Amino acid sequence: MFVSYAQNFEDVILWRALKQVKNGFYIDIGAQDPVVESVSRGFYENGWRGIHAEATTHYAEKVRQDRPDENVIQAAIGSGDGSIRFFEVQDTGLSTSDPDFAMKHKAAGHSIVETDVPLMPLSAVFAQAGDREVHWLKVDVEGMEASVIESWAPSPARPWVVVMESTLPNSQETNYEQWEPKLLDMGYQFAYFDGLSRFYVSEQHKELLHFFGPGPNVFDGFVLADKTPYTAVLRLRLAERDQQLERAHTEHAHQMAEMRRIVQEDDRRIRTLEGELSASRNREAIIGAQLHETYQSLSWRLTRPLRKINALKAGLLRLPRHGVKILLEKIIRWLSRHPQWKDRCLQLLYRYPKFRGKLEAFARSRGYGVTQHGLDVGHEAEWYIDAPKGASAQWKQLLEDIPAKSER
Structure with a gap:
C-alpha cells in the first residue's frame, strides 16, 4: 500500500499515473524536508531514485543525511549566472529569492536569514540526469517558478509529468499565467489542478491523461504518513493518549510502591510477632520446668495441708x-x-x-x-x-x- 507524505496528495496523483513504472526516476526542485510533506518520499520507499535541488543549507543537509544514495544540488534553480540573494525563512518551506515575499514573511513573525546561494539553470539539472528517463518533475520554489521554466533551455529531457506550484506563497491567488504558456509550447498539456499545484502531461505520454481528473480517493489505496497536516488531530490525540498512559503508569508505579511498603511493614510486624511468640514459648517452657521442679520438691509436699486450709479459708471468705x-x-x-x-x-x-x-x-x-x-x-x-x-x-x-x- 502506498504511503502518502506530500502536503496536498501530489504523490498520490503521481503514483496513480506512474505506479506501473518500476524503479523510476524523478527531479524535485525545492525538495525541502526529505520526509515531512515530501512528494518524493513515497516513491523513494518504492525503489525510485532521483535528483534534489534545495537552496537552504539546513534542508539540503537533511536530504543528504536521509538519502545518501541520491544526488543533492544545493543551489537555487532559475535563469541567470553566478549567485543569487536568498532569504531563508527558518523552520518553514517558505524560503524564497523574492525580497517582497521575504519581507511579508518577516512581518508575519518569521525569522529571516539572508544568504548568497549559487544559481543553476534547470537545463544543468537535466544534464546531471544524463540519458535517464525522467518520469516526473516537481517545481515548488515560492514565487520563482517562472524563472525555473525560463531556464529550461532546449534539451532532450522531457519529464512524463510536470507538477508546478501555481499559487502565490500562502495564498490561493494563482500565478501560473506567468509561466504556463512556455510550458504548453514545449509540448505539455494541462491535466489537473489540486488547488495548489497544476499537473501537466507530456504529449509523448498522452496515455497518462485519463489518470488525472478525480482527486485522491479510496480507490487509490493509500494511507497517510504520520507527519502530514491531515494527521495533526490524530497526532494530538495520540500525544494525549501517551500522556494518559504515562500518568497511569506513574500512578501504577506509586500504587505498587505503596503496596510493597505495606507488605514490607506487614512482614516486619509478622517477624516481630513471631519473635514475641517464640520468646513467650521459651518463657512458658522455663516456667513449666520451674513449676514441675517446685511440685516435686519436699517443701511443696510438706506444705500441702496449709495450702488446702488457705484455699478453704479463701473459699469461705468468698x-x-x-x-x-x-x-x-x-x-x-x-x-x-x-x-x-x-x-x-x-x-x-x-x-x-x-x-x-x-x-x-x-x-x-x-x-x-x-x-x-x-x-x-x-x-x-x-x-x-x-x-x-x-x-x-x-x-x-x-x-x-x-x-x-x-x-x-
Whole structure:
C-alpha cells in the first residue's frame, strides 16, 4: 500500500499515473524536508531514485543525511549566472529569492536569514540526469517558478509529468499565467489542478491523461504518513493518549510502591510477632520446668495441708455470710461423726489461734460448746455439741444421734 507524505496528495496523483513504472526516476526542485510533506518520499520507499535541488543549507543537509544514495544540488534553480540573494525563512518551506515575499514573511513573525546561494539553470539539472528517463518533475520554489521554466533551455529531457506550484506563497491567488504558456509550447498539456499545484502531461505520454481528473480517493489505496497536516488531530490525540498512559503508569508505579511498603511493614510486624511468640514459648517452657521442679520438691509436699486450709479459708471468705454459717454448722456436725478427722482439725487449729478463736465464738453464738483437754499446744481437744436454746424435739433427737465425744 502506498504511503502518502506530500502536503496536498501530489504523490498520490503521481503514483496513480506512474505506479506501473518500476524503479523510476524523478527531479524535485525545492525538495525541502526529505520526509515531512515530501512528494518524493513515497516513491523513494518504492525503489525510485532521483535528483534534489534545495537552496537552504539546513534542508539540503537533511536530504543528504536521509538519502545518501541520491544526488543533492544545493543551489537555487532559475535563469541567470553566478549567485543569487536568498532569504531563508527558518523552520518553514517558505524560503524564497523574492525580497517582497521575504519581507511579508518577516512581518508575519518569521525569522529571516539572508544568504548568497549559487544559481543553476534547470537545463544543468537535466544534464546531471544524463540519458535517464525522467518520469516526473516537481517545481515548488515560492514565487520563482517562472524563472525555473525560463531556464529550461532546449534539451532532450522531457519529464512524463510536470507538477508546478501555481499559487502565490500562502495564498490561493494563482500565478501560473506567468509561466504556463512556455510550458504548453514545449509540448505539455494541462491535466489537473489540486488547488495548489497544476499537473501537466507530456504529449509523448498522452496515455497518462485519463489518470488525472478525480482527486485522491479510496480507490487509490493509500494511507497517510504520520507527519502530514491531515494527521495533526490524530497526532494530538495520540500525544494525549501517551500522556494518559504515562500518568497511569506513574500512578501504577506509586500504587505498587505503596503496596510493597505495606507488605514490607506487614512482614516486619509478622517477624516481630513471631519473635514475641517464640520468646513467650521459651518463657512458658522455663516456667513449666520451674513449676514441675517446685511440685516435686519436699517443701511443696510438706506444705500441702496449709495450702488446702488457705484455699478453704479463701473459699469461705468468698461465700455469702449466711452460706458460711450454714456450712460451718454442717462441718461441725460432720466432724463430730468422724473422730479421726476431728482430731486432725483440732491439731491444725492450734497453729492458727486467730482462726480457732473465730470458730469457737461462732460455735458459742450458735449454742454449741467447745472444750479442750490439756493446756499444752498440740494436745488433743474435744468438741461436744449441745442443742441450741429453744431447739425443737426433732432437733434434739438429731443431736443425740451425733457422738458427744470423739472416740479414742
